[in-house]
């Protein structure tokens with residue numbers, strides 16, 4: 001017998017409770033003020049790669065969808081990150097806001113946007129997510145996005161922690177996270193509804209749960225790579241960002 005919607009939803013939520021990257025030691029240090037300026041910079045540089053690939057994975061998803069209603073429901077995700085084509089406030093998307101954070105921590109936004117210096121571990125994890133969404137059944141691709149169920153809490157914790165502990169943090173520099181607090185709930189409500197509706201056999205529920213687990217691994221692995229490379233004793237791999245480079249002129253002085 002197929003487990004009920006409620007049982008299945010509880011199964012998905014339990015995956016986040018156990019495996020979401022809010023529990024990663026790097027995030028715990030970041031949010032409690034324990035990161036050095038260069039550790040924060042390394043995080044901003046590497047996390048930019050994730051940000052830059054999210055709209056690409058959403059475009060990849062939409063390219064496979066035959067149902068116009070589903071494409072219409074999905075397209076706002078792309079615009080949330082890339083910005084709306086019309087003029088005005090909505091023109092600015094998450095990528096621009098992330099680059100504002102980069103500037104606030106002393107990085108040259110053009111350097112960050114170039115993705116030079118991104119860790120190979122970050123690229124491998126993020127590219128695996130984009131490929132997963134391009135290749136797996138739509139149900140699994142949507143299920144993988146459901147880590148966003150747990151994102152509003154980490155964004156709220158991050159805003160609070162960064163404001164408390166770091167001089168660079170203010171409403172401007174953290175606008176990316178504030179905006180996600182408005183954007184993510186609509187994505188999650190839609191994505192969760194879709195997965196609960198379409199996972200109508202035990203096999204599909206298993207596949208959706210495996211997709212969500214895979215995504216928690218994508219997120220966790222990025223922080224493992226970051227921690228290994230930049231937290232003392234730092235072991236920066238060849239080709240990755242080196243502290244002192246990619247800075248705005250004032251920060252470099």
Ligand SMILES: O=C(O)c1cc(C(=O)O)c2c(n1)C(=O)C(=O)c1cc(C(=O)O)[nH]c1-2
Nearest residue numbers: 054144145146147148150151154155180219
């Ligand atoms: O700061 C975070 O911890 C975090 C996590 C996640 C996530 O859970 O994948 C996303 C975001 N932020 C985010 O800002 C975002 O736009 C986003 C989109 C997606 C996705 O899979 O489509 N995840 C996330």
